[in-house]
Amino acid sequence: MSNAQRKPLILITNDDGIQAKGIQALARAMAPHGRVVVVAPDRAQSGMGHAVTINGILKMEQVTFGVPEVEAAWQTTGTPVDCVKLAIYEILGQKPDLLLSGINHGSNASINVIYSGTMSAAVEGAVEGIPSIGFSLLNHAPDADFAACASYVEQLSLEVLNRSLPLGTCLNVNFPDLPTEELKGLKICRQSAGYWEDAFDKRTSPGGTPYYWMTGKFTNPDQGQDTDEWALRNGYVSVVPTQFDLTAHHAISTLNQWNL
Numbered sequence: 001m002s003n004a005q006r007k008p009l010i011l012i013t014n015d016d017g018i019q020a021k022g023i024q025a026l027a028r029a030m031a032p033h034g035r036v037v038v039v040a041p042d043r044a045q046s047g048m049g050h051a052v053t054i055n056g057i058l059k060m061e062q063v064t065f066g067v068p069e070v071e072a073a074w075q076t077t078g079t080p081v082d083c084v085k086l087a088i089y090e091i092l093g094q095k096p097d098l099l100l101s102g103i104n105h106g107s108n109a110s111i112n113v114i115y116s117g118t119m120s121a122a123v124e125g126a127v128e129g130i131p132s133i134g135f136s137l138l139n140h141a142p143d144a145d146f147a148a149c150a151s152y153v154e155q156l157s158l159e160v161l162n163r164s165l166p167l168g169t170c171l172n173v174n175f176p177d178l179p180t181e182e183l184k185g186l187k188i189c190r191q192s193a194g195y196w197e198d199a200f201d202k203r204t205s206p207g208g209t210p211y212y213w214m215t216g217k218f219t220n221p222d223q224g225q226d227t228d229e230w231a232l233r234n235g236y237v238s239v240v241p242t243q244f245d246l247t248a249h250h251a252i253s254t255l256n257q258w259n260l
Contacts, residue, residue, distance in 0.1 A: 008034040008097035008161055011130075013083045014104065015045045015117025018075045022103035024066045025146035026135060029153045030100065031069035033161075037096070038065055038073040039087040041080060046106075048079045048117040050124070058082055060091075080121035088128060098161055099125035102135030103146055103153070109136075109174045109228040109238060110194035110220065122170040123244050131160045132170040134242075138232060139177040148180040152237050156186070165241075172240040176232045187236035192227035194220030 010030050014023040018040040030036055039060075058078045065073035074091055076083050080101065088095055101121040108116040118134045125132030135153060137144055156173060165171070172191075176183070201213040220229050228238035 009092070009094070010034040010036045010157075011084070011087050011092070011096040011099045011125075012036060012038045013040050013080055013087070013099070013101050013121045015041065015048060015080045015101075015121065016105050017041050017044045018063065018065070018073065020044075020105065021142065021144060022105050022135075022137065022146055025149060026100055026103045026153060027065070027067045027070050029150040030157060031067060033154065033158060034097070036067075036070045037087070037092065038070055039083045039091055040073075040075060041083060042075040042077055045079050045117045046104075047115050048081075048120070049115050050081055050120040051079045051117075052081050052085070053078050058086065060086055080117040081124045084121050084124045084128070095128060095130050097131070098157060099130045099132040100135065100153075100157060101125075101132070103149055103175075104134070104136035105142065105144055106140040107136055107138045107174055107232075108134060108172060109138075109232060109240075110192040110218075111196065113172055113191060113240075113242060119170075119172055119242065122172070123242065126165075126168055126170040126242075127244055129167065131165045133157060133160060133173055134170065135173045135175070137175045137177060144177075148178065148183055149175050151180075152183075152186065156239070168245060169241050169243050172228075172238075172242045174228060174232055174238045176235055176237070178235060182235060183237060184235040185237065186239055187231040189228040189231050189238045189240050190224075190226055191240050191242070192220055192224070192229040193222035194218060194229055 122134035
C-alpha cells in the first residue's frame with residue numbers, strides 16, 4: 001500500500017462557495033494530514049440549512065483549486081448537503097474518514113446552527129456515520145483573516161480522526177474574530193438559547209411591486225456561562241457537540257400523561 005493510500009481521506013465542503021477564502025484556509029490547514037478532496041457549491045449557499053435538490057438537476061465539474069496540495073476539487077450546482085451526498089456516492093465512491101465544513105464567514109453559534117448550510121453539511125456527515133466538524137469564524141467579510149483558526153482546526157480534526165465521535169454526533173466549532181495571541185483556548189459548550197427577532201424591510205420596485213428584505217435582531221436571554229455565546233464573548237473557541245436527533249426526550253413523559 002502506498003503512502004497516499006495510508007493517509008486518511010478528508011472531505012471538505014462549505015456553504016460560502018468553492019472560491020471563498022474560508023474553505024481555502026481549511027484545506028490548507030488539513031492538506032499535510034491526509035488526502036484532501038474538496039466538493040463545494042459553485043456559489044454562495046448560506047442559510048440553506050439541510051436543503052437538498054429534489055425538483056431540479058445537479059451538475060458538477062472538476063476545477064482547479066487555490067491550494068495545490070489538495071488531491072482534487074469539484075464544484076456543484078447543489079446545496080452543501082447535496083455536495084456531501086455527491087461526494088460520497090459519485091465522486092469518492094466511499095465514505096471519507098473525516099468530513100470538515102467551513103470555515104464559514106460568520107457565526108453559526110446558538111440558533112444559527114438551524115439555518116446554517118455549513119453545519120447542515122456536517123450534520124449530514126453525522127447521518128452517514130462520518131466523524132464531522134463544522135467550523136465558523138465570527139467575521140462575514142470576504143477577505144476575513146483565518147490565520148488564527150489553523151492550529152485549532154488541526155488540533156480538533158486530528159483528535160477526531162484519532163478518537164472518532166459518538167455515533168450521530170458532529171462538532172459545531174466557532175472562532176471569535178481575534179488574533180491568535182488573544183484566543184484563550186477551546187471551551188466545550190452547550191448551544192445557547194438565543195434567537196432572532198425577525199423583521200422585514202418593505203420596499204417598492206420601480207414598477208410598483210412591493211418586495212422585502214429580511215432583517216432582524218439577535219436576542220440572547222440565556223446568560224449561562226456554559227454556552228457557546230458566552231465562550232465567544234470571552235475569547236474562547238466554542239465547541240458544541242451537535243446531533244441530528246431532534247426528539248425532545250424531556251417532553252416524552254409529559255405527553256405520556258395526556259389523555260391520548
